[in-house]
Amino acid sequence: MDIRPIFSTLRRHKIPALLLILEVALTCAIVCNAVFLISQRLERNEMASGVVEHELVQVQVANIGKSTDAKARAQEDLALLRQLPGVTAAALVNQVPFTNSSSNTSIKLDPTQKLPTLNATMYMGEGLIKAYGVRLVAGRDFDADEYLDFDAMKSNPDLQDKVGSVIVTQALAERLWPGESALGKKIYLGETSVRVIGVVQALIRPSLSNGDNTAQWTMIFPLRMSTASASRYVLRTAPGSREQVLEGAARVLRKADPHRIVLEKKTLDEIRSDFFQNDRAMAGILVGVIAALLVVTALGIVGLASFWVAQRRRTIGVRRALGATRRHILNYFQTENFLLASIGIALGMVLAYGINLFLMLHYELPRLPAIYFPVGAVVLWLIGQAAVLGPALRAAAVPPVVATRSV
Amino acid sequence: MFGYYLDLALRSLKRNKALTALMVLAIALGIGASMTTLTVLHVLSGDPLPGRSGKLFYPQLDPQDMDGYKPQDEPPTQVGWIDGIALLHAGRARHQALMTGGAVPIQPMQSAIDPFFEDARYTSADFFPMFEVPFLYGHGWNAADDEASARVAVLSRKLNDKLFGGKDSTGQTLRMDDVAFRIVGVLDSWRPTPHFYDLHTGSYSAEEGVFVPLTTATDLKFARNGSTDCWGKGMSDDMKTATCTWLQFWVQLDTPAEAVAYKQFLLNYSQEQKALGRFQRPANVRLRNVMDWLDYNKVVPSDVHLQVWLAFGFLLVCLVNTVGLMLAKFLRRSAELGVRRALGASRRSLFAQLLVEAGAVGLVGGAGGLLLALLGLWLVRRQPSDYAALAHLDLPMLLATFASAVLATLLAGLLPAWRACLIPPALQLKSN
Numbered sequence: 036m037d038i039r040p041i042f043s044t045l046r047r048h049k050i051p052a053l054l055l056i057l058e059v060a061l062t063c064a065i066v067c068n069a070v071f072l073i074s075q076r077l078e079r080n081e082m083a084s085g086v087v088e089h090e091l092v093q094v095q096v097a098n099i100g101k102s103t104d105a106k107a108r109a110q111e112d113l114a115l116l117r118q119l120p121g122v123t124a125a126a127l128v129n130q131v132p133f134t135n136s137s138s139n140t141s142i143k144l145d146p147t148q149k150l151p152t153l154n155a156t157m158y159m160g161e162g163l164i165k166a167y168g169v170r171l172v173a174g175r176d177f178d179a180d181e182y183l184d185f186d187a188m189k190s191n192p193d194l195q196d197k198v199g200s201v202i203v204t205q206a207l208a209e210r211l212w213p214g215e216s217a218l219g220k221k222i223y224l225g226e227t228s229v230r231v232i233g234v235v236q237a238l239i240r241p242s243l244s245n246g247d248n249t250a251q252w253t254m255i256f257p258l259r260m261s262t263a264s265a266s267r268y269v270l271r272t273a274p275g276s277r278e279q280v281l282e283g284a285a286r287v288l289r290k291a292d293p294h295r296i297v298l299e300k301k302t303l304d305e306i307r308s309d310f311f312q313n314d315r316a317m318a319g320i321l322v323g324v325i326a327a328l329l330v331v332t333a334l335g336i337v338g339l340a341s342f343w344v345a346q347r348r349r350t351i352g353v354r355r356a357l358g359a360t361r362r363h364i365l366n367y368f369q370t371e372n373f374l375l376a377s378i379g380i381a382l383g384m385v386l387a388y389g390i391n392l393f394l395m396l397h398y399e400l401p402r403l404p405a406i407y408f409p410v411g412a413v414v415l416w417l418i419g420q421a422a423v424l425g426p427a428l429r430a431a432a433v434p435p436v437v438a439t440r441s442v
Numbered sequence: 443m444f445g446y447y448l449d450l451a452l453r454s455l456k457r458n459k460a461l462t463a464l465m466v467l468a469i470a471l472g473i474g475a476s477m478t479t480l481t482v483l484h485v486l487s488g489d490p491l492p493g494r495s496g497k498l499f500y501p502q503l504d505p506q507d508m509d510g511y512k513p514q515d516e517p518p519t520q521v522g523w524i525d526g527i528a529l530l531h532a533g534r535a536r537h538q539a540l541m542t543g544g545a546v547p548i549q550p551m552q553s554a555i556d557p558f559f560e561d562a563r564y565t566s567a568d569f570f571p572m573f574e575v576p577f578l579y580g581h582g583w584n585a586a587d588d589e590a591s592a593r594v595a596v597l598s599r600k601l602n603d604k605l606f607g608g609k610d611s612t613g614q615t616l617r618m619d620d621v622a623f624r625i626v627g628v629l630d631s632w633r634p635t636p637h638f639y640d641l642h643t644g645s646y647s648a649e650e651g652v653f654v655p656l657t658t659a660t661d662l663k664f665a666r667n668g669s670t671d672c673w674g675k676g677m678s679d680d681m682k683t684a685t686c687t688w689l690q691f692w693v694q695l696d697t698p699a700e701a702v703a704y705k706q707f708l709l710n711y712s713q714e715q716k717a718l719g720r721f722q723r724p725a726n727v728r729l730r731n732v733m734d735w736l737d738y739n740k741v742v743p744s745d746v747h748l749q750v751w752l753a754f755g756f757l758l759v760c761l762v763n764t765v766g767l768m769l770a771k772f773l774r775r776s777a778e779l780g781v782r783r784a785l786g787a788s789r790r791s792l793f794a795q796l797l798v799e800a801g802a803v804g805l806v807g808g809a810g811g812l813l814l815a816l817l818g819l820w821l822v823r824r825q826p827s828d829y830a831a832l833a834h835l836d837l838p839m840l841l842a843t844f845a846s847a848v849l850a851t852l853l854a855g856l857l858p859a860w861r862a863c864l865i866p867p868a869l870q871l872k873s874n
Contacts, residue, residue, distance in 0.1 A: 346773070
C-alpha cells in the first residue's frame with residue numbers, strides 16, 4: 036500500500052497528528068517504567084531467606100519485672116516446647132528474618148585496617164541452624180561445647196575472646212574472600228577475632244535498611260541466649276500443624292511462667308507477608324495506573340480518529356466514487372494509525388530510557404532491560420489498532436454517493 | 443457575556459455527550475491521581491509543631507574514637523548518657539530535654555484487662571513545656587523528680603481511656619514492670635506528624651502511651667526501643683557507661699542569637715572533652731532545627747515521591763488526551779463558529795467563549811477528580827504503612843484540587859481554542 040497520500044494528509048493536520056504521537060510516546064515511556072517497577076517489587080517480594088519458611092513459627096514473649104534465673108527459665112521453656120506434639124526443633128534466638136529488629140556490627144579482615152570492611156548482622160542462639168533449617172554447604176555446625184552464655188559475655192567483655200568461631204553465609208564469604216574457601220579465615224570484630232568454621236547457603240538479615248544488596252551479609256555466633264537477652268522462640272514443625280503448635284507454645288509458655296506477656300505469635304509466612312506488604316501495595320498501585328493509562332490512551336485515539344473520519348467524510352466519498360474499495364479505506368486508517376503509533380513508540384523508547392536514568396539516579400533502580408522495548412512497542416501497536424478499528428470501519432461504511440451530495 | 447458563553451458551552455457540551463464525558467473522565471482521573479499522591483506528600487512533609495518548630499533544635503556531637511574516622515562524616519544522630527546528662531545539666535537553653543523510646547509492661551489493677559506492653563517515652567521534665575504538649579488532667583513532672591528518679595508517670599489520653607475509662611486518674615497508682623508509679627498527668631490528644639523527636643522509633647508512629655522520667659527508667663533498666671550505635675568497648679550492662687549513642691537531645695532557643703551562642707557552646711564543650719581525652723575526633727557539631735532535621739533524615743518515604751512523579755506523568759497523558767479531544771470538538775463546530783464570526787463576533791470573544799467551555803469541563807472534571815481523590819485516599823488509608831491513617835484531605839488541598847483541575851483544563855484548551863479561532867468565516871459559510 037502506498038503511504039505517500041497518508042503523509043500528505045498528515046502534513047495538513049499537523050496538530051492532531053502530533054498530539055496522538057505525543058500521547059503514545061508518554062504512555063509508552065510511563066508504562067515501560069511502571070511495568071519494570073512492578074517486576075522489581077515482585078522480585079523483592081520473592082527474595083530468598085535461606086530458612087524453611089513454611090515450617091517455622093515464632094512466639095515472642097516479654098517478662099514483667101526482672102527474672103531471677105533467666106538461663107534456667109530459657110532451658111526449661113525450650114524443654115517444654117520440644118515436647119509439644121509436632122515440634123521437630125526449637126531455639127531461643129536473638130533475631131528472626133523479616134522482623135526488622137536486628138543487631139549488626141562492623142567487621143574487618145585485618146586489625147590494622149583504618150576503615151571497616153563492611154557491616155554484617157549477627158544471629159545468635161543455641162541450635163539456630165537446625166531450627167531455621169539453614170543449609171550448611173561447607174564446614175560444620177557448632178559443637179554443643181562451643182556455645183558460651185551471651186549474658187555472661189555481656190557482663191564480662193573479656194569472655195569475647197573465647198567465642199572463637201563463626202559461621203557465615205555463602206554471599207558474605209564470596210564478598211570477603213572472592214574465589215577462595217572461607218573455612219579457617221579470620222574476621223575481626225572490634226578487638227577480638229573469630230575463625231570461620233562453616234558456610235551456610237543463605238540466611239537473610241532481619242532488616243533490609245542497609246540496602247537489598249547486603250541482604251545476605253550474615254554471621255552466626257555460638258552464643259546461648261537467655262530470657263533476659265532474647266525474647267523470640269522459633270519452632271520448626273510440619274506446615275499443617277503450625278497453627279496448632281503456635282497455640283500450644285503460647286499456652287505452655289504462659290503456664291510455665293505466668294509473669295510474662297506473649298507479644299506476638301505468628302508463622303514465618305505471615306511475618307514475611309507483613310514485611311513485603313508495602314512492595315505489594317506499590318505494585319498494586321502501579322497496575323492500577325497502567326490500566327487507567329492504557330484505557331485513557333485508547334479512548335483518546337478513538338476520539339481523535341472519530342473526529343478525523345467525520346472531517347474527511349467527503350474525501351472518503353470521493354475516493355470511494357473513484358473506485359476505492361471498503362477495504363482500501365479501512366487499510367488507509369489502520370496504516371495511518373500504525374505510522375503515528377510507530378513514531379510515538381520510537382519517541383517513547385527514548386523517553387522511557389530517560390525516565391529510567393532519572394529513576395536509577397534517585398531511586399537506586401537497575402537499568403531497564405532491553406526486552407521491555409519490543410514488548411512495549413507491540414502492546415501499544417495492538418492498542419492503537421484496536422482503538423482505531425471502530426472509527427475506521429465507520430469510515431469504510433461511508434457510501435460513494437456522499438461525494439456527489441455535499442459540494 | 444460570561445452567562446451567554448456559559449449557556450453556549452453547556453449546549454455544546456450536551457450536544458456531544460460521549461466526547462464531553464471522555465474529556466471529563468480524563469481530567470478527573472489525572473487530577474484524582476495527582477491530588478491523592480500530593481495530599482499524602484503534603485501530610486507527610488508537614489510541620490509537626492507549626493509556629494514552634496523554628497525554635498526547636500537538635501544538637502549533635504561526635505564522641506567516637508578515631509577508628510573508622512573520615513573527616514567529611516556527619517556526627518552520630520544521637521548522644522550517649524554522659525554527654526546527654528552534661529548538656530541537660532548545663533541548662534544553656536531556655537528548655538532542654540533528653541529522651542529515648544521504650545516499651546513497658548502495664549499491669550492494670552482491674553482483673554478484666556490482662557497485662558500488656560505499651561510504647562513509652564523516657565524523658566526529662568522540659569519535654570512537656572518545650573513541645574507545648576496539651577494536658578487534659580494534672581501536669582508533667584519537674585526537674586527535682588528527674589534528679590530523684592521519682593516513680594511518676596504521665597499517660598496519653600488513649601491509655602487513660604483504656605485503663606480508667608477517661609476519668610481523671612491523677613494521684614492514682616499504675617504498676618509497670620512490677621514497680622508502682624504515681625500518675626501525675628494525663629495528656630490530651632497529641633500526635634505530632636512526623637514523629638520528629640525520635641525518628642528511630644518510626645517516622646510517623648503515634649505518640650507513646652506512657653511517659654516516665656529518663657532517670658527512673660534507666661535505673662530500673664526498662665526495655666528500650668530504637669537504635670543504639672556503639673564504638674570501642676561498646677555495649678555493656680550499664681548503659682550509663684557504655685560507649686554508645688542511644689538518646690535524643692532537644693533544646694529550645696528562641697532567637698537566632700541564642701542559636702549561634704548555643705552552637706558555640708557545643709563547640710567549646712567538644713573541645714573541652716577532647717582536651718580531657720574523652721573525645722578523640724576533631725570537634726564536629728551540628729545544630730539543626732526541626733524542619734532541617736526532618737529534611738536531613740529524609741523522612742518522607744521515597745515511594746511517596748515516586749507515586750507523585752507517577753501521578754504527574756499520568757496527568758500529563760490525560761491532558762494531552764484532553765487537548766486532542768478538545769481540538770476535535772472545537773474544529774467540528776467550525777461551521778457554527780464561522781457563522782458567529784460572520785455575524786461580527788471578534789476572534790477574542792470566540793476565544794473567550796471556547797475557554798469558558800474548557801473551564802466548564804475543568805470544573806466538572808475537578809468535581810470528579812475530588813471524588814476520585816477521596817476514593818484514592820480511602821485506598822491509601824487501607825494500606826499497611828504507619829502513615830496510612832494520616833492521609834486525609836484538608837481544606838487547602840480541596841481548593842487546590844478544583845483550582846488545578848480548572849487551570850489544567852484551561853491550559854489544555856488554549857491550543858484548540860486558538861486553532862479554532864483561526865478558521866476563516868467565509869470558507870465555512872460556503873461549504874455547508
